[in-house]
Amino acid sequence: xxxxxxxxxxxxxxxxxxxxxxxxxxxxxxxxxxxxxxxxxxxxxxxxxxxxxxxxxxxxxxxxxxxxxxxxxxxxxxxxxxxxxxxxxxxxxxxxxxxxxxxxxxxxxxxxxxxxxxxxxxxxxxxxxxxxxxxxxxxxxxxxxxxxxxxxxxxxxxxxxxxxxxxxxxxxxxxxxxxxxxxxxxxxxxxxxxxxxxxxxxxxxxxxxxxxxxxxxxxxxxxxxxxxxxxxxxxxxxxxxxxxxxxxxxxxxxxxxxxxxxxxxxxxxxxxxxxxxxxxxxxxxxxxxxxxxxxxxx
Amino acid sequence: xxxxxxxxxxxxxxxxxxxxxxxxxxxxxxxxxxxxxxxxxxxxxxxxxxxxxxxxxxxxxxxxxxxxxxxxxxxxxxxxxxxxxxxxxxxxxxxxxxxxxxxxxxxxxxxxxxxxxxxxxxxxxxxxxxxxxxxxxxxxxxxxxxxxxxxxxxxxxxxxxxxxxxxxxxxxxxxxxxxxxxxxxxxxxxxxxxxxxxxxxxxxxxxxxxxxxxxxxxxxxxxxxxxxxxxxxxxxxxxxxxxxxxxxxxxxxxxxxxxxxxxxxxxxxxxxxxxxxxxxxxxxxxxxxxxxxxxxxxxxxxxxxxxxxxxxxxxxxxxxxxxxxxxxxxxxxxxxxxxxxxxxxxxxxxxxxxxxxxxxxxxxxxxxxxxxxxxxxxxxxxxxxxxxxxxxxxxxxxxxxxxxxxxxxxxxxxxxxxxxxxxxxxxxxxxxxxxxxxxxx
Numbered sequence: 001x002x003x004x005x006x007x008x009x010x011x012x013x014x015x016x017x018x019x020x021x022x023x024x025x026x027x028x029x030x031x032x033x034x035x036x037x038x039x040x041x042x043x044x045x046x047x048x049x050x051x052x053x054x055x056x057x058x059x060x061x062x063x064x065x066x067x068x069x070x071x072x073x074x075x076x077x078x079x080x081x082x083x084x085x086x087x088x089x090x091x092x093x094x095x096x097x098x099x100x101x102x103x104x105x106x107x108x109x110x111x112x113x114x115x116x117x118x119x120x121x122x123x124x125x126x127x128x129x130x131x132x133x134x135x136x137x138x139x140x141x142x143x144x145x146x147x148x149x150x151x152x153x154x155x156x157x158x159x160x161x162x163x164x165x166x167x168x169x170x171x172x173x174x175x176x177x178x179x180x181x182x183x184x185x186x187x188x189x190x191x192x193x194x195x196x197x198x199x200x201x202x203x204x205x206x207x208x209x210x211x212x213x214x215x216x217x218x219x220x221x222x223x224x225x226x227x228x229x230x231x232x233x234x235x236x237x238x239x240x241x242x243x244x245x246x247x248x249x250x251x252x253x254x255x256x257x258x259x260x261x262x263x264x265x266x267x268x269x270x271x272x273x274x275x276x277x278x279x280x281x282x283x284x285x286x287x288x289x290x291x292x293x294x295x296x297x298x
Numbered sequence: 299x300x301x302x303x304x305x306x307x308x309x310x311x312x313x314x315x316x317x318x319x320x321x322x323x324x325x326x327x328x329x330x331x332x333x334x335x336x337x338x339x340x341x342x343x344x345x346x347x348x349x350x351x352x353x354x355x356x357x358x359x360x361x362x363x364x365x366x367x368x369x370x371x372x373x374x375x376x377x378x379x380x381x382x383x384x385x386x387x388x389x390x391x392x393x394x395x396x397x398x399x400x401x402x403x404x405x406x407x408x409x410x411x412x413x414x415x416x417x418x419x420x421x422x423x424x425x426x427x428x429x430x431x432x433x434x435x436x437x438x439x440x441x442x443x444x445x446x447x448x449x450x451x452x453x454x455x456x457x458x459x460x461x462x463x464x465x466x467x468x469x470x471x472x473x474x475x476x477x478x479x480x481x482x483x484x485x486x487x488x489x490x491x492x493x494x495x496x497x498x499x500x501x502x503x504x505x506x507x508x509x510x511x512x513x514x515x516x517x518x519x520x521x522x523x524x525x526x527x528x529x530x531x532x533x534x535x536x537x538x539x540x541x542x543x544x545x546x547x548x549x550x551x552x553x554x555x556x557x558x559x560x561x562x563x564x565x566x567x568x569x570x571x572x573x574x575x576x577x578x579x580x581x582x583x584x585x586x587x588x589x590x591x592x593x594x595x596x597x598x599x600x601x602x603x604x605x606x607x608x609x610x611x612x613x614x615x616x617x618x619x620x621x622x623x624x625x626x627x628x629x630x631x632x633x634x635x636x637x638x639x640x641x642x643x644x645x646x647x648x649x650x651x652x653x654x655x656x657x658x659x660x661x662x663x664x665x666x667x668x669x670x671x672x673x674x675x676x677x678x679x680x681x682x683x684x685x686x687x688x689x690x691x692x693x694x695x696x697x698x699x700x701x702x703x704x705x706x707x708x709x710x711x712x713x714x715x716x717x718x719x720x721x722x723x724x725x726x727x728x729x730x731x732x733x734x735x736x737x738x739x
Contacts, residue, residue: 241553258383258704
């Protein structure tokens, strides 16, 4: 065997992953490292030399500057409204669709469709048309003589409307819950039934404990998605009114591509990353208190 | 060791191969790279605008190519939404089009130190600069004193009114501030709560406020040396003036405009059907309003309002847009040839008409005047601005940190003032701080 051939044989695996590795280094690691570097600078895309003016102010501003602090608070509000609502709703619908009812497959498909549409621009535009001053929702309330609030121009309502858009797209979480519900052994329900447990008691004392690993999985993935939400507020309200729907992701975009403050935007992105990482770690740590893994038990 | 070396070489080779495709095909060139580059060149030209501008410009480009078969022109055009950010990134990465349509403020925003656009004085043998007043060309200089762009037109703000709605209310169109305020109350009483004589976005409010302050001081709000000429108290007075218009039912609140769908005024259903009966716009903008109005509505050019102050009318004018040649152009002479064709050549000028406003070039103005191609509306509106002895308009007034519709100070101040989240004192202070931050840079 020639030297070249033996080299290829020895490094075959490495060569197979080389295209991915190059992509990872160039398009992931490099931007990751450079954004960390820029986050400690006053880098403005159109201020030559600003990338070498080092500062910690970008990080301080996230907590001190009024607009940035507001965006942080709005992001937390958004995540803590959207995630529980979406999980509860998805579990509730999955539970109903787990019963043997007529046309269940149709309902499963119908409830899943909004999720296929994902975070698309078209759906956000539709949402805007539904909730604007002369939109369908207003007209609907008008039929009953109710003067509905101005959902998108009222700072007390706008964020909730953005949340609703994502809650409405509960299908993917629902499908995962449905699979988990199907995995709960029937004999446990029979035993509970014999012990006199009602359906509600069975749900909270049999179903929920057994699907906690799936609840945990959905919680973490939905939390990550919620903190990264962008399309909804960008298209529906552009962050308004009065910054009430300016999430961190939107603020990062505005700073990076409206005022070109890349240093500031990078620092905000890193703060968001650290917050998400911390919340995920807390979620993982909390597992031992509420998540039940059957295999660990045995 | 050998393994590592070979792996590194392979990785590097692959990276170079991959990245070669991402590189610019037009970077790092200069005007002197070829003595006859315009004899056989391929250039790219970009602009933003509406359909009619696109059609006229494409036709002009086609005609230019017929007259200059050695120059191939690739075009890139689109709507304004997202346009600025995309072009700015191209200028920064030296991948911009050879010839590019720019806004006045882009010279200060993106051409710092003359980094983005060539000095067009170097191409004066191709571009006929004698067709422009020197004072106009002086406005288009970059920080190094180079001529960053050729002004296509000069523009200023004036008022346009829906005469049909005013007739319905039984009053004449306003000529003074008092008339306007009286119209607000008349509209409310005679037509209803959802009728307003005027509608202003947050940026419109900032501009009208600057007219008010200028009318009272006799000076541009930001002078040519880049100094803010008003005090904090005067700015408080300015925002009070704006709020007073809203309080007197002259214009809808920002929240009301957001309820309407937060769209441009010419696309707002309440403007289209005549509920919002007045516009404070660039003198060249009337066609986009007229074309959207519902049938049976008459849209007329107004006059600059009197009574804003006792020193002057307070009006400013500015270069509305320019054509510039990017530093990354490989064929700047060919681009200069096209530029001159669009702004000075009778054929190019006739094809473009007034799609970019009333031309700043004397030759172009003469060509269009003789052909009767300048509409009465546009001509009247432009005359209103020119005859009002306009003051200097600083591009700093349009700095992104002030004007940006998402993060700018005008949006923040006038939205929160309108909703009551800011008092007039807070709003004035915020504006004062924002101007000082911009001017200190």
